[in-house]
Amino acid sequence: MTPEEHAAIVSLFASGDQNKTGFLKDSELAKILTNQDFSRFNSRTVRLMVRIFGNTRQGQLDFVEFCHLWQYLNEWRKVYSESDRDGSGLISYEEFRNALIRFGFRLSDKFIALLFRTFVSRIDPRTSKPAITFDMFVQACITLQRMTQFFKDADADNDGFASFSVETFMSIVLDLTIV
Template sequence: MADRREHYLWDLFQRVDTDHSGSISVHELQTALVNGDWSPFNIETVRMMVGIFDTDNNGTIDFGEFRGLWKYVEDWSRCFKKFDQDNSGSIDCQEMSHALRTFGYNVSDRFVGTLIQTFDKYGTGDITFDNFVQACVTLSTLTKSFRSRDYESRGSIIINYEDFLTLVISSRPDMKGS
């Protein structure tokens, strides 16, 4: 079974590596990934994923890195389908609120609306798979950064403007160049 999966992943990797360089660029990966509505993945989401799995920091994904990235995509896909309760292929405010509560976030409906609006690339009031991943990973990353400064676990921090900018910019996985 493991050999069959490895063979499948190798075939997939070779199809995505359209220039046959032995590694996958951000643009090659974007071309290979589609949402349930057949729209291409948001380039920022693709950059974020490459940034997470590019362990040698060369801006591309080799086959070893691709294995981890593909498992990550499959795991997020299962998660997305679990919360897309109406099987519409997108997550609306109610579904996102349910997902975030399940993940342990206690946030207001107003915040969920802001999150959906921020990651809604079509202005339809919901988000596609790629932007769901980006929204969740961004929220997780920002939460970790916040908690690292919430020394007494009070749910609040005091921070000056430059420290705030540093916190947000350094913690956004999609802002690291590729």
């Protein structure tokens, strides 16, 4: 990280840390994260990221954790921009499908359509079709990665099949949905 990048991150963190505690609560983080169209991040996406990156205090990020999150978001912005083939600033169904294929996911079109519908956040004004903003793209990818990891952990012999008790299945679903 260059000194200029570090200074920019310090400034961004400080602008969010309004009460000067040295931590960002999800509500403070939400005020400094924006999509390509400068709209604020979805609150669920923010809570999910704080939950994943916040190790110090529950529901908060310290500066080091924020730096890790910022690096992660920059990597995802690159993926998002590369996936946005038409340059609209939004991800269409086809762009989403192609991104998942590039990530190595082998999912049915039916499941990809369900996943896309779950995370649609805008109607593209140019096409009048549903689309996904950056924050919802991040949320979709994190959710898909977490689901995949839960399954891999249960698929002991890597044959693509796993057995779950009802309680284990419900615990996995709750862990994925409660943020």
